[in-house]
Amino acid sequence: MKEYTLTTSELKNAAEYLEAGDTVYLSGTVYTSRDAAHKRIMKLIEDGKTLPYGIDGAVIYYAGPTPTPEGLAIGSCGPTTSSRMDVYAPKLLDMGLTAMVGKGPRSAEVIDAIVRNRALYFCAIGGAGALASKCISDCEVIAFEDLGCESVKKLTFRDFPLTLAIDARGNSLFK
Template sequence: MSAEPLKIDTSQLKDCAGSLRAGTRVLLSGTVYTARDAAHKRIAELMKKREKLPFPLDGAVIYYAGPTGTPEGLAIGSCGPTTSSRMDVYTPAMLDAGLSAMIGKGERSEEVCEAIKRNGAVYFCALGGAGALACRCITSCEVIAFEDLGCESVKKLTFRDFPLFVAIDSKGGNIFKEGREAWRA
């Protein structure tokens, strides 16, 4: 992994995602949307019906997270990543619609990896088990869709130097595959 993390704003991500490489550490700032299984299912249904989405996918970043209640003095409660593979069935279509990046934990399917390459996108991993620390890098939180889903509602977050690393890049770099190959060697 790189020595110093890159500071990136989400507004620049669409233009720079293609230059990021697996293993690069990043401090991400800007607008990020939360969405998990139930929200992805609803977004996919809206896409199929060609109805308005809760947020524009073009250039967007989705964080697979379901934050806990908000304690006093913070913008959000514990906000750690959820296992990303649960969203894999929906992800290629979202990437084809312009999604720039996803944040979660764990491996992705081959279909998602191909869609990342095809669309010049990136998959970031966040440190699992550190949601109580991660929430300190989130400065605002607003529920924008599917409020009935509770912690799985779609939220608009503002990140400030949220620590991540590139897990799968647009050129086929993949820390999960590379790690297994190194272990076998």
């Protein structure tokens, strides 16, 4: 297991050498999305409408940050259980999604889509959302504001600590 400091734009190429169990300190643009936002994004895709951000090359963080305290970039921002998004993930991966960040195992269908698309699945530490928020320097709601904490937010990660749970070859820490 190795440690890397990478940007989101480097992940697609890094997928060739990263291995399950590696630690990555990730910087760059990441989008939050949970159940309700995923459902709306899929509806936009089905209807051929414009998405709130480009899926190709994107990184999604399965998180619903708490309200932002005054003077901070974001409130507590820990991961949510990724398996709830398994019904949506294969389609998004086939559209070019580079990586997902969450917690817990993924379905066989998601792992197959990860391998097929040379993508990555990272886990963040559950229960450490307040600490994780210190690695986020900017937060902007970009879609579905009516969903509150589940709105889609554009985040800027700064050396956000992650563990690669499923690599581009399908190797998994959960097996």
